[in-house]
Amino acid sequence: MTAVTDPQCRGVFTIASGRPFLDDLVAGIVARWGDAPEALADITLLLPNRRACRALREAFLRRAGEKGQHSLLLPTMSPIGDIDPDALGLAAEDLPAIAAAMDLPPAVDPMRRRLLLARLVARFDPTMSPDRSVWLADELARLLDQVATEQVSFDGLDVLVPEELAGHWQSILDFLKIVTQAWPSVLEDEGAVDAATRRNAVLAAQAAAWRQSPPATPVIIAGSTGSIPATSALMEAVAGLPAGCVVVPGLDAALDDLSWEAVDETHPQFGLHGLLSRIGVDRTAVGPWSDPPEGEPGRHDLRPGVAAARRQLASEVMRPAVTTEHWRVGAIPPTCLEGLIRIDADSPREEADVVALIMREALEEPERTAALVTPDRALARRVGAVLTRWGVSVDDSAGRPLREAPVGAFLHLVAQAAETGCAPVRLLSLLKHPLAALGMDRAAVRRMVEALEVGVLRGPSPEPGLAGLRRRVERVGDPAAREEISVLIDRLAACAEGFLDSLSVDGEMETGGARTLADQVERHLRCAEALAATADAPGAARLWRGDDGEAAAMAVRAILDNSRDHPPVADGRYAAVFDALAGETPVRPRHGTHPRLAILGPLEARLIQADVVILGGLNEGTWPGDPTVDPWMSRPMRRSFGLSAPERRIGLSAHDFVQAFCAPDVVLTRSARADGAPTVPSRWLLRLDAVLKGAGLETPQSLYHRMRARLLHESGGYRPVGDPRPRPALALRPGTVRVSEVGMWINDPYAFYARRILALEPLRALAENPGAPERGTVIHEVLATYVRHHGLTLPPDAEARLLEYGRKAFEPLTVFPSVRAFWWPRFERVARWFLGYLATMPRDRTSIAIEDKGRLSVPRPVSGPLMVTGRADRIDRTADGLVVVDYKTGTVPPKKQMVSGIAPQLPLEGVIAEAGGFDELAPGPGTGLEVADLEHWKVGGGREPGRVDGIGRDQIAAAIEAARTGIARLAADYDTDATAYLSRPRGAVRHTDDYAYLARIAEWANDRTGTEGES
Known part of the structure; x- marks a missing residue:
């Protein structure tokens, strides 16, 4: 040497x-x-x-x-x-x-600075939310650091802009007085200075x-x-x-x-x-x-002649734009491409798979090292996740935010549950977290939480707070489930010590002794520790262990130490403030990572060398990143003030890129698409292509690694499935069927199989507002109540009576704003239409059955009769015969489908009526049980409040006959083990989406229909 x-x-x-x-x-x-x-x-x-x-x-x-x-x-x-x-x-x-x-004062603690600046921001604008105050405090802190780092003075702010912009600029200047006037006094009182100044x-x-x-x-x-x-x-x-x-x-x-x-x-x-x-x-x-000397044996030495050629290539790629006419592309030797590979993946997932495979391959050679260098945090997380497939834990220099780590997520969920009054989604997310044990065995907690979810939290939300959960528990029908849920709520109340009820959803805080933000945080942490405890281990031992537990402990200690004089958050934003203060705390693994692999940011990679260097995320906007937008000054203002332009960071990124690009073995990766849209290659890749094209060269592309990445997924045993064809034993097939299910049986037999044979009922959504089922039930109940009391007549106060029936039916749902705002006005329109239509009906038409149950026996060749049951909303008698009425708040099936038998519900009710199968139905004088019409009363309350759609006398016989023969044929066809319950055999007819995912329609629909499958 x-x-x-x-x-x-x-x-x-x-x-x-x-x-x-x-x-x-x-x-x-x-x-x-x-x-x-x-x-x-x-x-x-x-x-x-x-x-x-x-x-x-x-x-x-x-x-x-x-x-x-x-x-x-x-x-x-x-x-x-x-x-x-x-x-x-x-x-x-x-x-x-x-x-x-x-003699310099100590540097102010970063957390203390954030809180002090947030208080100054809140004092400037008392209407601002506390979490936004923290966000603006962070922006002000960055401005302070920039000014101190670049050694400029705030004295020149007043003269940065011309007078015509003075109005807009004056509002910014007034806000920036926080750092130009108030902040120096605060620092003096604190006996500290900014870290950059020190x-x-x-x-x-x-x-x-x-x-x-x-x-x-x-x-x-x-x-x-x-x-x-x-x-x-x-x-x-x-x-x-x-x-x-x-x-x-x-x-x-x-x-x-x-x-x-x-x-x-x-x-x-x-x-x-x-x-x-x-x-x-x-x-x-x-x-x-x-x-x-070139090629001297050494761990990281390039092959002979490659080092100088690679540096020459990098120099030409980065040549200033104004001198590109002097490109010396002809002098670039082909050896510059030795050890250089470029991979353009189709998607971010494929890019992560390719990078992980390359890093995994490096481990096959003893002592060989590999490093992914990227500013793309999403790519870094994906690669780390893929490497865990082989049991490889990799050191990510940037770590991950505390909010994405288990302990950070748990602490945030505790705060959110308290702030939202134990809203179903937040509460269930908290209780399903692996750290939530409530002082019990975790397996027992999981069982109780499942009972709580199905029995209490699915469907319309209970009233806020634990008291609302207790009232909802009383409606649970299963005594065993009711007991388990009650035990869970009692344990939850004991662990919370009032914290979960301390912040109300309307923004008013019940302080309960919380005098400062630190008091709130302490109550928050006591609740979290109690919730994390098991029967065998205290919560503190489970919560504050591991890398993320230690990072969380340091973050909350910093908040506690610096918020003793900070007022409590009193407007329902505590969870957001806690996340703003602690959520970005980096969690870095200290032990257990692989010694020969690393994921590095460009800054951390400047002086670190590896045998294989992967430069990932090489898309414009990622590497280099888009210039940051200064919230305080425009580019000309920054230049006049003395601050560097945002593009300065691009130059630093370019230097980092060149340092890594000249390594011995380099892989350049990017994703051609992201979030469903095409991406633009990094400007450095475009320049590289241009230089190599001028030199008659081309960056080697690796299809090998992309193919291996695709095989990585296929090797997991995944194979496309065909459409399901279950053939349950005859003894398992249902002996009764409701008329409302026959349409599903015809159009989507697999959905019928899943519901009736597998007994799979779709769960309702969490915290859902009352929807179409509730609206239909209420309107059916109101109209049935009116007809039951008054028939089809109109007493003098008919509208008042109908509206009063409506108020009583809607009363349990009026806690939901959507019911008060939308449903009730619609019902008022329905009521007026309903009474108006009754006034136009013939006087001899009378209602003879309301919500009447009926049944029909359909013979089967092997298993005996199939019992078809149903409930008619209303049956009227006219001079021509019976009229079967069905109230519809949703979509009314087309007449063509009713006549053809595809939508057989109402025609089947007609079949039952003609067979005398309804309990309250008896033949009338001279008319027997002949059905004269089938009517859908559309009662939606929209622009068209209501409408009556009848099949008509000319088609009624055909519709009823189609329903009668159709149910007989259907019963006979499925009365054998050989008949399979197919998924949507009619293809275009779409009956329900409840079981589409279970049937895996998206995987096989293209093969069967030649169209895009539904998901």
Whole structure:
């Protein structure tokens, strides 16, 4: 290895893109100062972050192991910006800058700052919701950090815009007085400063100290591009030290001078261009930190000739737009594509499968490492989930938000249950959470929760609170289920200690002694711990364990420590405030992850090297991401104020991309579609295509990995199914059938089989408002009550009486706003239409049966008679015969279907009537039991309040005969084990969706009908 050997070497150096940065950094240190313990111990190393410090420590130990060293004194390693003034190495009395840094107030706690700013926001606008106050507080905190980081002053805000925009800008200025006027006073009262301000002061003091009294021992700043002004000032000071070295990553020494001067904020070299200008070092004077020959054996070395070719390709891809006419595409050697693969997946799921397979393949080779580098958090989560299929847990540097972890979700569900008055969806989500045990055995709790769900929570919501649940329990018919549900509610009340009833749904809080936000949080946590307890373990032991439990404990401790003087949340938004304060807390695994795989964000990946680097999520808007929108200033205003443009982040992302792109083995992945829409490839992929096309080359595409990803799913045993054809034994087939079910039996036999033979009833939705079944039941009841009391006559106060019957029937449902707002006005229109129609009917028409039960015996060849039962809403007698009436609040079947037998309910009632099968029906003088008409009374209450649709005298006989012969044929056809219950054999006729998922229609409908299947 060749390297500069002068022990007093100073200045600026670079480690080329694609090189193992930390390994080369160690190699250069050893080449300059040797690896004797006393030599390394004198070196001070400053790195971008703590992860880089840990990785550099591992690089030193790895080299020591390769050299057979058993003991090692490591250099002093610190992350830039986290330097302790007490460890500056010089006496405070010797240098004023050191004394000033040591006298700085402590940095304000991040959670304390958020809460203090939220209080200032709420004071500015008392009508703002508490969670939105926290959100705006976070935006103000980001503005404070930007202003401090870029070292500008708020003094210039007043003169940023011309007078014609003064009205709009004045409202923003008034709001920003929170940070320009109120916040400094708050910090003074707190005896603290913003963390960014303190970091700047410490870095400035360190730079001043080293300038005034240069250390005799080596000082190295490595891995930073100087994007923060305070950091670049420190790097400038270090570069001027006698034994100071600045080692920057990936300086493009091959870029021509014209392009170097033309780099803008979106170029990967923009930060380094500004840093070198500040330090006053010409780019040509920046030498390599260590310069191993190409192809020298090493864990991360590229193949001979590939490294320079890949860097040349990256340089041309990133060339500034204004100099693209100077593209040197003809000089790009084909070796740049060795080890480079591009995969355009069809969907985000396929992309995740492909990435996971590549990472899994890397484990097949001993000591081989792989890393996914992506800013796409959704892709990172998917890949982590797929890897668990093989029992591989991978380290995700960004972690996942606490709200998505089990403990965080549980705490949020507890708060939501309290805030919504134990609303069914929230309560059931809480009780079904694996942590919810209520001091009992978890299996017993699951059984009780199932009883609660079916017996109490399905259908219309109970009244809010635990008291509403208790009242609903009284209606449960099964005594055993009623007892289990009562025990569950009692346990829930005991665990909650009033917390679940402390926040009402109308926004008024029953404080119950909660004087501050901290008091609310403490009650929240006591409730959560009680709910998490089992018969064998206390709730605290179950709740605060594991990575997510520890992260949650730290988050709530931060809230408790900093909210003792914060007022309680009193407007029904406690759950949202708790989520805003704690939900984004990162949960990172500490143990049990695979040592050779990692998922890294671009920032974390800057100095980390792997044998296989996968750059995922390479779509525009993801990598690079869309420039963030400043909620306070426009782009020209930011520029005038002195803040960098949002595009500055694109340049940083571009530098991260180039660093990883130049690795030995690189896989570029993207998804061609996302959320059902086509995606746009990253601008860097488009530029790569253009450069390679000009060079007569093409990025190698891998169909192999995509095919393996698809086989990954097919290997699970999944096979497309055909339409179901159950053939239950004859003894299991029903001996009775209701007339309302015959239409289902004809049009969807499988649904009839599922309901009558499997006894599968569709569950009602949770917390649903009363729907069509309830509306139909109520209107049927009201109309039946009127006819039962008054027949088809009209007393003088007929409308008042009908409306009074309606009020009594609707009374149990008036707690639902939709009933009061929509149903009752519709019923009033129905009532007026109903009475108006009765006035037009012939005087000799009388009602002779109301809600009358009937039955019909249909012979079968093997099993004996099939009993067909039904209930007629009303049967009237006229001079021509009987009229069977069916009230319909929903859709009325077409006459054609009734006559043909496809919709046989009302015609079958006519068959039963002519057979004398109704209880209250007797032949009339001269008319017998002949049916004169079948009428649907449409009583919807809409634009057309009501309508009477009769089959008519000319078709009544055909309809009844079709129903009579149809039910006989149906009974005979299914009176054998050989007849299967098919799913929708008529195809286009759609009877019900209740059993469509059970029949898996979406999987086979295309094959049978040639059309899209329903789901």
